[in-house]
Amino acid sequence: MDIQPYTSTETLAVGRPWLMSMLGIEANQSVTLDLSKFDENLHWTEASKYQPDRILKSGIPLGKLTASGLYAPYNAVSNEVETLTVTGAPTGGTFTITFSGQTTAAIAYNATAAAVQSALEGLSNVNPGDITVTGNAGGPWTLTFGGQYLGENVTQVTTTESFTGGTSPDITIATTTAGGAAASADGSDVFAGFLFTEVAFHAGATKAAAPLMVHGQIDVAKLPVAFDPSDVPAGSNSQFVYKV
Known part of the structure; x- marks a missing residue:
């Protein structure tokens, strides 16, 4: 894991205010999400009369579930x-x-x-x-x-x-x-990268294809969910420079 200070105020791409640079976009990987692991209050917005699909927010930190090989929200430690x-x-x-x-x-x-x-x-x-x-x-x-x-x-x-x-x-x-307890060792406790784009899905869907960003420059404060780079375990294959 390569975490370094980055102070630019540049933002790029509609729906991705957390993305500071397109550096590393070529490193995106195609993955499959386990939609049952995502929460409406934190990760996606409900469908409406004019938008029939639910929209999963871009920038969600992800981990890979060991049992299924699907991706779910990164969870290193429990939140209170x-x-x-x-x-x-x-x-x-x-x-x-x-x-x-x-x-x-x-x-x-x-x-x-x-x-x-x-x-x-x-x-x-x-x-x-x-x-x-x-x-x-x-x-x-x-x-x-x-x-x-x-x-x-x-x-x-x-x-x-x-x-x-x-x-x-x-x-x-x-x-x-209780906050601070180690998360279940199911794979979601190992940081894999960020969801690069918003993902639309219908109610009742269980899986969705998505691009995983594993290299780039990130403004942590603008991610859709709280994320602390210091919680990322050593040995992650992902490389990011974080704005501090």
């Missing part, structure tokens, strides 16, 4: 996942979330996942992409850490509630996946 669950059926009120010494503004008891994520991104220590929140309005909400907290065993969040109604309403917090 925490779940917040409202109990006691409150009918009103608010709560706050504290993460690493910083506390959000008040959040409605029945907030959407987007509202919870927005509140967290209002903290001085959380940038967009650092914490992705999913779930239904009113919870449970699942907090998945990435960005600057990619692969880290972060301190569990805490909450302070000012709920009304219900029976002893509260929020329970569980760490469902």
